[in-house]
Amino acid sequence: xxxxxxxxxxxxxxxxxxxxxxxxxxxxxxxxxxxxxxxxxxxxxxxxxxxxxxxxxxxxxxxxxxxxxxxxxxxxxxxxxxxxxxxxxxxxxxxxxxxxxxxxxxxxxxxxxxxxxxxxxxxxxxxxxxxxxxxxxxxxxxxxxxxxxxxxxxxxxxxxxxxxxxxxxxxxxxxxxxxxxxxxxxxxxxxxxxxxxxxxxxxxxxxxxxxxxxxxxxxxxxxxxxxxxxxxxxxxxxxxxxxxxxxxxxxxxxxxxxxxxxxxxxxxxxxxxxxxxxxxxxxxxxxxxxxxxxxxxxxxxxxxxxxx
Numbered sequence: 592x593x594x595x596x597x598x599x600x601x602x603x604x605x606x607x608x609x610x611x612x613x614x615x616x617x618x619x620x621x622x623x624x625x626x627x628x629x630x631x632x633x634x635x636x637x638x639x640x641x642x643x644x645x646x647x648x649x650x651x652x653x654x655x656x657x658x659x660x661x662x663x664x665x666x667x668x669x670x671x672x673x674x675x676x677x678x679x680x681x682x683x684x685x686x687x688x689x690x691x692x693x694x695x696x697x698x699x700x701x702x703x704x705x706x707x708x709x710x711x712x713x714x715x716x717x718x719x720x721x722x723x724x725x726x727x728x729x730x731x732x733x734x735x736x737x738x739x740x741x742x743x744x745x746x747x748x749x750x751x752x753x754x755x756x757x758x759x760x761x762x763x764x765x766x767x768x769x770x771x772x773x774x775x776x777x778x779x780x781x782x783x784x785x786x787x788x789x790x791x792x793x794x795x796x797x798x799x800x801x802x803x804x805x806x807x808x809x810x811x812x813x814x815x816x817x818x819x820x821x822x823x824x825x826x827x828x829x830x831x832x833x834x835x836x837x838x839x840x841x842x843x844x845x846x847x848x849x850x851x852x853x854x855x856x857x858x859x860x861x862x863x864x865x866x867x868x869x870x871x872x873x874x875x876x877x878x879x880x881x882x883x884x885x886x887x888x889x890x891x892x893x894x895x896x897x898x899x
Contacts (some may be wrong), residue, residue: 595836607633611690611718624839637666646658662674671717675721675722691767707764719734732788736774738795739764748766775852777880
């Protein structure tokens with residue numbers, strides 16, 4: 592794994608990939624590099640205008656790239672269902688659950704869930720479940736879910752998943768990222784029990800300069816915080832290209848193990864992909880089961896093929 596870069600991505604000819612939040616940042620770079628290696632990539636984006644701009648830019652950067660745009664709003668389960676139903680073809684080799692929001696003022700999704708939990712976890716839980724038949728039918732398929740080192744700030748509260756009792760934006764973000772890792776852990780466990788070769792893994796970008804950091808302060812009209820985030824992005828963060836490497840590694844490297852967590856090698860902040868530390872509570876089977884059951888009830892999406 593040492594020194595691994597985008598040059599080490601194996602040929603992806605014939606493979607089909609879906610990348611959520613592919614119009615900018617880590618998602619854009621991930622989709623672009625998969626397309627550069629000849630995968631057919633579906634850009635799953637909430638905004639048609641921004642998605643179309645990203646698609647056109649990607650095709651200009653990678654002549655001959657096979658790139659499709661499809662609308663997906665992870666904060667609207669109706670949109671998630673429409674996206675899954677419209678995805679053509681029988682195979683799906685790779686699902687990258689990348690899109691997310693961070694430290695937003697309190698809000699709710701179209702279905703009434705706290706926004707960070709609803710978008711970062713529930714939307715991707717539902718999407719993965721709805722696409723599961725295609726993934727299971729494709730030999731060697733993978734699901735890569737993007738979490739964050741900030742998951743270590745807080746475990747989930749199974750009795751208050753939507754932060755109804757008290758909302759603190761950074762705690763809610765950390766809980767949603769813990770949920771990403773618990774989901775990966777439980778999905779990997781169920782896949783193993785099912786005897787499937789579908790790999791569920793997780794990754795994080797470290798500190799990468801994207802618009803994720805500035806969106807929350809801008810929405811809350813916190814100009815000082817937004818300026819602070821911009822300074823951090825400029826002087827301390829690594830590029831989005833570098834931040835995407837752990838995701839690309841988890842998505843394509845031949846030795847990726849189920850329930851692995853890949854991040855930057857230097858203190859989880861920057862550098863080439865390496866195994867990343869994760870909080871002990873993200874390996875808790877009971878917590879994973881309880882979150883899974885709650886997620887099925889909240890989204891109405893069940894993973895019937897993986898019942899154990």
